[in-house]
Amino acid sequence: MGLELFLDLLSQPSRAVYIFAKKNGIPLELRTVDLIKGHHKSKEFLQINNLGKLPTLKDGDFILTESSAILIYLSCKYQTPDHWYPSDLQARARVHEYLGWHADCIRGTFGVPWVQVLGPLIGVQVPAEKVERNRTAIDQALQWLEDKFLGDRPFLAGQQVTLADLMALEELMQPVALGYELFEGRPRLAAWRGRVEAFLGAELCQEAHSIIFSILEQAAKKTLPTPSPEAYLAMLLRFARIP
Numbered sequence: 001m002g003l004e005l006f007l008d009l010l011s012q013p014s015r016a017v018y019i020f021a022k023k024n025g026i027p028l029e030l031r032t033v034d035l036i037k038g039h040h041k042s043k044e045f046l047q048i049n050n051l052g053k054l055p056t057l058k059d060g061d062f063i064l065t066e067s068s069a070i071l072i073y074l075s076c077k078y079q080t081p082d083h084w085y086p087s088d089l090q091a092r093a094r095v096h097e098y099l100g101w102h103a104d105c106i107r108g109t110f111g112v113p114w115v116q117v118l119g120p121l122i123g124v125q126v127p128a129e130k131v132e133r134n135r136t137a138i139d140q141a142l143q144w145l146e147d148k149f150l151g152d153r154p155f156l157a158g159q160q161v162t163l164a165d166l167m168a169l170e171e172l173m174q175p176v177a178l179g180y181e182l183f184e185g186r187p188r189l190a191a192w193r194g195r196v197e198a199f200l201g202a203e204l205c206q207e208a209h210s211i212i213f214s215i216l217e218q219a220a221k222k223t224l225p226t227p228s229p230e231a232y233l234a235m236l237l238r239f240a241r242i243p
Ligand SMILES: N[C@@H](CCC(=O)N[C@@H](CS)C(=O)NCC(=O)O)C(=O)O
Pocket: 010, 011, 012, 013, 014, 035, 040, 052, 053, 054, 055, 065, 066, 067, 068, 107, 230, 231, 234, 235
């Protein structure tokens, strides 16, 4: 059996790995694990990854979690073009610098608006002041992203697309799909998004993002499955981390 990727395209880090594999022609057997239905907490999946998180990669007996680790593993195993994960020491360090910051400041902040969409399906409203605080945290993170990482460069870690751009794009697309105008009034960041998407290609972006763009529509039509208590609890815990 070839490499298996357990994912759900609703998940930002899952999409980063999916896009990377597709763009680089890496043959992965895709195993969808439905987050809304709580399948990531099923006995079967917990035997593969006892953290119950997506994405998860299985290469024979070797199981790897954490999207950034998976992306690095795949870039090295398949020797993808050097720009993704540069062999130059300092260029590579820039990618890691971003990934570390991303885990601290981007991840956990940009996915929170989803609680607002899924909450009402099980009769829970997110308090307005929490939504407001999250909005402030998003604005602050975008400012740092623009000032510290993008600066006057075309991409977040230098002159070419790297794993950093992919991870960032996928996290930012999550609130964008819910109608947050993240790029409005941020021309440098909007131009960066345009460059990354142009590099990836419209078709691949559309394929990876169509599921998140259909969520609002489904929520309005009430055709989304009711989230499982486990899935919802995990989201609430993430939301609770926002001060
Ligand atoms: N840092 C991890 C985050 C993984 C993660 O939190 N994935 C979410 C989906 S976006 C998940 O599986 N959540 C389920 C849960 O927390 O119960 C990565 O980058 O892979």
